[in-house]
Amino acid sequence: MPMPSIVALDIETTGLDARNDSIIEIGAVRFSGHRIEAEWNTLVNPQKPIPPFISQLTGINNEMVRNAPTIKTVIDDFARFVGDSPVLGHNIRFDLGFLQKQKILLDNPAIDTYELAATLMPTASRYNLSSLGQALGILLPATHRALDDARVTHAVFIALFDKAMELPLDLVNEFVEQSEPFNWGGRWVFNQVLRARAREGIAPKTIPRRVASGPLYESDQFAQPLVAVDPPIPLNPDEISSILEYGGAFSRYFEHYEFRTQQIEMLRAITNAFSSGQHLMVEAGTGTGKSFAYLIPAALWSIQNQSHVVISTNTINLQEQLIHKDIPDLAAALNINLRAIVLKGRSNYLCPRHLEAMRQRGPENEDEMRVLAKIMVWQLQSDSGDRSEINLNGQAERDIWFRLSAEEESCRADTCAIRSSGGCPFYRSRQAAQAAHIIIVNHALLLADVATGNRVLPEYNYLIIDEAHHLEAATTSAMSYRVTLQDLLRFLKELGGISTGILGHLYALLRNNLRPSDQAELQQSLNRATDLIFRMEYHYQNLFQNLSMFLEIQREGAPVSAYGQQVRITPSVRTQPDWTEVEVCWDETHETQGLLLNLVAMLYKSISEYQEGLTEEIEDLLGSLGNVYRRLAEADANLHAFISKPDEGQIYWIEITPNNYTLVLQIAPLNIGPLMERYLWHEKNSIVLTSATLTANGGFDYLRNRLNADEADELQLGSPFDYENSALLYIVNDIPEPSDTNGHQRGVEQTIIRLSKVTGGRMLVLFTSYAQLKRTSQTISPILAEHGILVFEQGEGASPNTLLETFKESEKAVLLGTRSFWEGVDIPGQALSVLLIVKLPFEVPSDPIIAARSETFEDPFNEYQLPEAILRFRQGFGRLIRTQSDRGVVAVLDKRIITKRYGKLFLEALPECRLKQGPMIDLPVLAARWLNL
Numbered sequence: 001m002p003m004p005s006i007v008a009l010d011i012e013t014t015g016l017d018a019r020n021d022s023i024i025e026i027g028a029v030r031f032s033g034h035r036i037e038a039e040w041n042t043l044v045n046p047q048k049p050i051p052p053f054i055s056q057l058t059g060i061n062n063e064m065v066r067n068a069p070t071i072k073t074v075i076d077d078f079a080r081f082v083g084d085s086p087v088l089g090h091n092i093r094f095d096l097g098f099l100q101k102q103k104i105l106l107d108n109p110a111i112d113t114y115e116l117a118a119t120l121m122p123t124a125s126r127y128n129l130s131s132l133g134q135a136l137g138i139l140l141p142a143t144h145r146a147l148d149d150a151r152v153t154h155a156v157f158i159a160l161f162d163k164a165m166e167l168p169l170d171l172v173n174e175f176v177e178q179s180e181p182f183n184w185g186g187r188w189v190f191n192q193v194l195r196a197r198a199r200e201g202i203a204p205k206t207i208p209r210r211v212a213s214g215p216l217y218e219s220d221q222f223a224q225p226l227v228a229v230d231p232p233i234p235l236n237p238d239e240i241s242s243i244l245e246y247g248g249a250f251s252r253y254f255e256h257y258e259f260r261t262q263q264i265e266m267l268r269a270i271t272n273a274f275s276s277g278q279h280l281m282v283e284a285g286t287g288t289g290k291s292f293a294y295l296i297p298a299a300l301w302s303i304q305n306q307s308h309v310v311i312s313t314n315t316i317n318l319q320e321q322l323i324h325k326d327i328p329d330l331a332a333a334l335n336i337n338l339r340a341i342v343l344k345g346r347s348n349y350l351c352p353r354h355l356e357a358m359r360q361r362g363p364e365n366e367d368e369m370r371v372l373a374k375i376m377v378w379q380l381q382s383d384s385g386d387r388s389e390i391n392l393n394g395q396a397e398r399d400i401w402f403r404l405s406a407e408e409e410s411c412r413a414d415t416c417a418i419r420s421s422g423g424c425p426f427y428r429s430r431q432a433a434q435a436a437h438i439i440i441v442n443h444a445l446l447l448a449d450v451a452t453g454n455r456v457l458p459e460y461n462y463l464i465i466d467e468a469h470h471l472e473a474a475t476t477s478a479m480s481y482r483v484t485l486q487d488l489l490r491f492l493k494e495l496g497g498i499s500t501g502i503l504g505h506l507y508a509l510l511r512n513n514l515r516p517s518d519q520a521e522l523q524q525s526l527n528r529a530t531d532l533i534f535r536m537e538y539h540y541q542n543l544f545q546n547l548s549m550f551l552e553i554q555r556e557g558a559p560v561s562a563y564g565q566q567v568r569i570t571p572s573v574r575t576q577p578d579w580t581e582v583e584v585c586w587d588e589t590h591e592t593q594g595l596l597l598n599l600v601a602m603l604y605k606s607i608s609e610y611q612e613g614l615t616e617e618i619e620d621l622l623g624s625l626g627n628v629y630r631r632l633a634e635a636d637a638n639l640h641a642f643i644s645k646p647d648e649g650q651i652y653w654i655e656i657t658p659n660n661y662t663l664v665l666q667i668a669p670l671n672i673g674p675l676m677e678r679y680l681w682h683e684k685n686s687i688v689l690t691s692a693t694l695t696a697n698g699g700f701d702y703l704r705n706r707l708n709a710d711e712a713d714e715l716q717l718g719s720p721f722d723y724e725n726s727a728l729l730y731i732v733n734d735i736p737e738p739s740d741t742n743g744h745q746r747g748v749e750q751t752i753i754r755l756s757k758v759t760g761g762r763m764l765v766l767f768t769s770y771a772q773l774k775r776t777s778q779t780i781s782p783i784l785a786e787h788g789i790l791v792f793e794q795g796e797g798a799s800p801n802t803l804l805e806t807f808k809e810s811e812k813a814v815l816l817g818t819r820s821f822w823e824g825v826d827i828p829g830q831a832l833s834v835l836l837i838v839k840l841p842f843e844v845p846s847d848p849i850i851a852a853r854s855e856t857f858e859d860p861f862n863e864y865q866l867p868e869a870i871l872r873f874r875q876g877f878g879r880l881i882r883t884q885s886d887r888g889v890v891a892v893l894d895k896r897i898i899t900k901r902y903g904k905l906f907l908e909a910l911p912e913c914r915l916k917q918g919p920m921i922d923l924p925v926l927a928a929r930w931l932n933l
Contacts, residue, residue, distance in 0.1 A: 003033045003192065006111065007081070008088040008157065010149040011095050012058050014046050018097035022046035023071055024060050026078060027146030029154050030085065036154070040081045041147040043068040052782055058144045071102060079104040086188060090114055090129045090153050093185075112185025113156050118370055119175075119186055120163040122378040122390040126802060132156050164193045167377070172197070174359070175373050182366045186373065223339060225434035228307040228461075232685075234275035235304065237268045240297055243334065250292070253333035258289075258884075262717040266293035269715050270688050274301045274462060277685045279712035281468075281703070283694040285719025285911065286878050290690055291318075291326050294464045295438075299330060299338050301462065302437035308460040310439045312446045314467035314474055315824050316388065319440050327438065340438040341429065345445045345456060347407040349426035350375065350385035354404045357620045361505070367396040375404070385425025399490075407627070434458050443467075443474035447672065450679040451479065461685040468689035469871055472672050472706055476849065479675075480668040481638045485544040488635060492537055494628050495600070497530035498523070502625050506607060509618055518610060525603055532596040539589035546585045547654060548663055553578050563771075564658035568651070568848040569642070586643040593636045600629050638667055649674075653848035668849055671856070673708035681708065692719075693874040696867035697905055719911055726881050727913040728930045730891045731898055734919040738839050738894060745772065748838055748893055749779045751920050752814065755834060755891070756780075758924040759933065761789045761812040763834040766822055766876050768841050770795060773816050780814070788812055794821060807831070823875035828882040833931055835880045835890045840897060840906065841872040866902055870909050877910055889927045 009028040015021035028040040043060070045068040055061045086109040089095045093112070099105050117127050124135055130142035133152050136159040142152045164172070172193050179187040241264050243249045251257040266284050273280040274297055284290040298309040313319050323342050331338040355375060363369040371392075378390050387405070392398050406426035433439050439457065441449075443465070449456050465471055496503045507526055511519050554567050573579060604625055607618070642652050642665055649671070655664045669675070680687060689703075689712070696702045700714045732751065736743030756763055761784075767773040773793060781791040790813040792803050800820050807815045808831045817825075822841065842865055843850045854860035880888045890913075897903040898917060907915070916926065927933075 003161075005030055005032045005037060005085050006088050006157075007031075007085045008150045008154040009082070009095060009099075010089060010146045010153060011098055012054075012060060012144065012146050013098060014048060014050055014054055016094075018094075018101055021098075022048060023098050024050060024054075024065055025058070025146040026074070027148070027150040028078070028081060029147075029150045030081070031154050034158060038081070039147065039150075040078060042074050042078075044074065045070050053778065056781055056785060060145075075099075075102045075104060082108065084108060086111055088113065088153060088157055090132075090149070090156070109188050110183070110185060111157070111188050113153055113160060115185035115370060116160045116164070116189055117156070118391070118393065119373040119377055120160050120167075122374045123381070124391055127391065127393065129153065129156065131802075136160075161189060161193075164189055165196070167193070168380075169194070169197055171376055171380075174376075178359075178362055178372065179369050182363075182369055184366050184369050186370075223435035225458075226302075226306045226308060226437070229305045232275075232301075232305040232307065235271050235297060235301055237271045237275075240271045240300060241268050243296055244292070249333050253329070260287075260289055260720050262720055263289040263293045266290060266690075266715065266717055267296055269713075270294050270464075271297040271301075273688060273713070274298075274686050279681065279687045279709065280689070280715065281694055281700055281709060281712050282688065282690040282715045282717065283700075284690060284692060284717045285721070286692050286881065287719050287721045287884070288692075288717055290466070290692075291322065292330065294466070294688060294690060295322070295326055295330050296334075298438060298462070298464060299327075299334070299336065303336060303338065307462060308433075308436065308439055308458055309462045309464065310441060310446070310457065310460045312441050312443050312463065312465045312471075314443050314470035316442075317824065318466060319442065322440055338438070339436045340440065341432050341436040342440045343429055343433050343445075343456065344386065344388075344441070345449070346426055347402055347405040348387050349406045349424075349429065350387070350404060351406040351426070352385075352423055353616075353620055353623075357617070357624075358404065360617070368400055371397050371400040371404070383423065383425070385428075403494075430456065430458075443471050444478035447471075447475045447675055447679060448478040450683075451675055463680065463684050463686070464688045464690070466690055469691045469693050469703070469875070471676075471689070475672045475675070476668055479672070480666065481634075482664055482666045483635055483638065484662055484664050485540060486662070488540045489537060491628055491632050491635065492533050492540075494624075495529075495533060495632075497533055498526040502621055502628065503529060503603070506618065506621050506625070509615070509621070510607065510610065514610060522603075522606070525599065525606070529596065529599050529603065532592060532599060535592050536589070536596055539585075539592055543582070543585050543589050544663055546582050547665075550578050550582055551654060551656060551663070560656050560661055562658060564661070565656040566653055566846070566848055567655075568653040568851060569646070571646075574646075583643055586639065590636065590640055590644075593632070597629065597633055597636065600625065600632075604629065639665070642667060651848055651852040666848070670852055671706075673706060677708040681711065687712070692878055693871050696870040696909065698908065702863075702867040702871075721881055721884060721886075721911075723881060723911040723913040725914075726887045727911075728889045728926070729907075729910065729913050729915045730889060730923055730926060731895065731915070731917045732891060732893050732920050732923065733895055733898060733917045735893055735895055737896060737899070744893075745775060747920060748772075749776055751891070751893060751923065752776065752780050752836065753783055754920075754924050755836075755927060756784055756789050756814055757787055758928050759834050759931065761810070761814045762830060762832060763814045763836060764807075764821065764825065764827070764832055764879060765814065765816045765836040766838060766841075766879075767816065767818050768839045770818050772838065773818055777816055784814065789814060791816065794818055821879075822872055823878070825879045826882055827879070828886060832880065833888045834927060835876070835888065837873070837876055837890065837892045837894070839894045840869055840892075841876065842869045862902075866905065870906055873906050874909050887931065889930055891923055891927075 007028050007030045011023050012025040013021050013023050023044045024046050025043050026041065030037045043065050045065045047070060050060060050062050050065070082105060087105055088111040090113045092110050096105060096110060114127055117124065117132050121135065129149060129152055133140065133142050133156060136156060138152060138155045138159065140152045140155055142149050172190050175190045176187065176194055244264050244267060246259055262284060266282055266288060269280060269282060270293065284293065298311065301307065302309045311322065319342055323340060327338065327340045358368070358372055363372050374390060382389055387401055392401050439460070441457065445456065493501060495501050498504055498507055503526055507522065510522065514522065551565055551567055555565060604622060607622060641647055641650065646652060649669060651668045651670055653666050655666055657664060694700060694703050695716060704710065704712065735747035738744050752765060777791055777793045784791055790810055792807055792813060793816040794800065794803060803815065804825060804827065807813050808827060845851060845854070845865070854864055857863040877890055880890055897906050
């Protein structure tokens with residue numbers, strides 16, 4: 001069946017706001033299938049200046065549009081070109097927002113390649129037009145010029161349409177039926193596919209699922225659970241270390257094997273720690289090869305003693321490296337049958353029951369439609385159920401996933417096994433972990449799991465924590481609580497009432513199957529619940545209004561700044577008269593919420609007892625009811641502690657976010673050390689903490705105190721790299737101090753520009769402030785662009801990984817990064833030759849967590865803030881030299897490192913390298929000489 005004519009369109013604008021910004025270019029392509037019928041393109045005079053960053057992005061400047069027609073003179077001709085054809089665009093609603101303001105394209109069917117890609121390419125890393133073009137093998141470039149991008153959109157559409165034609169027809173039919181109530185940007189296409197394949201006939205609806213393969217290595221999927229040898233058999237450190245000696249298993253397996261004494265020393269120390277039941281902290285400099293130094297004893301210990309070894313990391317990248325590269329290499333080199341798995345928290349796994357429930361009731365909005373379709377297509381490709389495989393874009397999609405995940409702790413393994421034929425991803429992973437020698441988790445799951453009793457992990461006694469300098473922050477984040485008014489109202493909306501939500505759905509299923517007396521009792525309870533939910537909505541809104549007024553008083557009536565607002569709720573703040581108003585308001589809210597929670601608990605119990613054999617649908621709804629109950633009860637307990645009954649071990653603060661000015665209540669643990677002591681140090685036989693940066697001020701004392709690691713032995717190993725001949729550390733001594741905001745900013749900009757011109761970019765600039773990063777980018781980007789040097793900045797939409805990959809592939813580029821770029825960035829070779837550290841990385845003292853923890857020290861600056869800054873500084877420095885052959889320059893643009901007494905502690909924390917001080921103007925020449933440019 002021939003495809004009707006479609007018009008692919010794209011516009012370029014002065015900004016993102018259709019109400020205030022203007023169109024500067026329109027491009028369109030009319031096509032039928034692969035055949036292009038006509039094209040239409042014009043520049044448009046926006047009658048306002050084009051911002052510099054738009055000119056940099058699009059290449060369209062004010063001079064180019066000076067004599068171009070206005071939108072009013074071209075819009076009718078463009079409308080005639082489109083006619084009544086369906087319109088196609090990437091994020092088409094953005095384009096239509098500007099064009100429909102001109103009273104055109106009001107009734108044309110809209111097709112969105114973003115919606116199609118999000119459904120048909122669920123595992124794609126990015127959905128922007130350029131990335132999709134690359135992923136689909138489209139040779140046309142996406143240039144941010146309207147006609148070019150319209151052409152790419154056409155090509156992307158054709159490729160995606162071909163993908164849609166390959167889907168099972170019953171799935172296509174379901175997408176069409178499920179999306180009927182919505183103006184979903186993918187519906188038109190799936191309807192066309194259905195019409196094109198109408199003769200095939202539609203099979204009954206099924207849940208697409210591949211044959212379960214399990215997350216372990218395939219041959220060991222059904223291995224028996226480990227039963228630990230008691231007492232454990234010690235390892236022989238001489239035998240273990242011989243693996244890494246010349247002539248050992250590794251030198252025979254790896255073609256370019258490098259012998260490193262530090263690696264063997266670390267391996268022996270961990271072997272002895274496991275064998276003697278000791279705890280150990282190991283700092284191993286960059287290049288030590290610490291992954292194999294702990295994997296070898298971990299693997300052999302686990303196999304010999306049939307005992308799980310848990311490895312905890314902070315980053316996904318390290319987990320991926322361990323499970324996909326290092327562990328398979330280790331197993332092959334030693335010819336051992338080693339079973340390993342990455343295990344995650346419950347919310348990371350899809351629940352088949354929840355998915356089927358959404359399919360049965362149908363999605364309630366376009367976001368749910370997109371996520372549902374995305375997951376259904378994903379299940380054709382993978383049965384892992386692991387959310388990390390798919391791209392969940394934005395908070396709305398992540399919220400929907402949470403409702404579809406296995407987070408509901410009331411579900412039982414036997415129920416899921418029966419209903420999903422053994423296909424529950426969470427319980428499959430949990431079962432596989434019982435048989436795994438090595439279980440890899442992240443820090444967030446590690447302590448939260450044991451402290452909250454979730455018991456995702458099997459019993460274990462041996463633990464290795466890599467990237468251990470992150471343990472406190474990651475655990476703090478995992479064990480924190482945050483809630484907004486929108487969250488609370490969403491819980492109530494999910495609960496519903498007599499005719500809506502979970503309660504309404506339950507009533508509709510039950511009322512015709514109950515005795516009249518039971519039906520009357522249920523209806524009365526549901527009417528009461530509906531009334532209480534309505535009252536709770538009012539109470540929540542009133543509470544947050546009072547909190548908002550409290551914050552306004554705290555800032556003395558001034559508007560919220562661009563940085564938002566944070567107010568820590570300390571004992572002294574609680575004595576203020578204005579806080580009393582909040583407490584009074586909460587007392588009323590808490591009382592009503594107690595009544596609602598009691599009634600929901602009673603309803604849950606009553607419905608469970610109405611009939612012995614509840615249907616699956618009612619059981620699922622009861623599970624959802626229990627889940628919402630727990631979230632409301634958790635909110636009630638946390639809000640009560642926050643406002644009326646604070647815990648001395650918690651930090652409480654109210655925040656207005658800087659981006660969307662949402663009011664958030666936040667709670668975080670004051671100190672994770674006691675939790676570490678209670679659940680790990682005193683419970684496990686042997687724990688090893690390792691990182692390239694564990695020491696500050698020359699020793700382990702700071703980290704030992706933060707983590708209550710009193711009984712742990714320690715080992716500090718230097719790097720095998722020759723920093724003296726590979727790294728030049730240059731301290732700029734004539735730049736104004738950061739306290740001189742304008743002077744320091746000018747110095748930073750001038751240094752980056754001058755140095756980039758000499759080195760051709762190849763530079764990473766580390767900031768401590770995103771605002772300063774933005775100011776710097778706006779100044780240097782147009783200047784460096786004239787010299788063919790691109791400037792990439794963190795926070796401009798692309799993920800950090802995408803930014804890094806783009807930077808590596810660019811011949812001449814500067815990358816500006818903040819917090820996450822101070823570590824975990826691995827750019828070996830000449831792609832990164834210069835590292836600029838703009839300021840010493842001290843935390844903001846007013847941050848609620850920093851402020852609260854500072855109060856626990858007699859000398860908070862020297863005992864807490866300074867060691868934290870030194871650890872981060874060392875991490876930043878470590879971005880430059882990643883291999884034996886790397887060579888580069890580190891420049892520090894904060895002269896406090898030489899003018900303040902504490903500055904020498906930063907320098908002493910670095911490996912021995914070539915150190916020079918001098919003026920800004922000398923840096924480019926010295927860098928060029930050092931880099932042999």
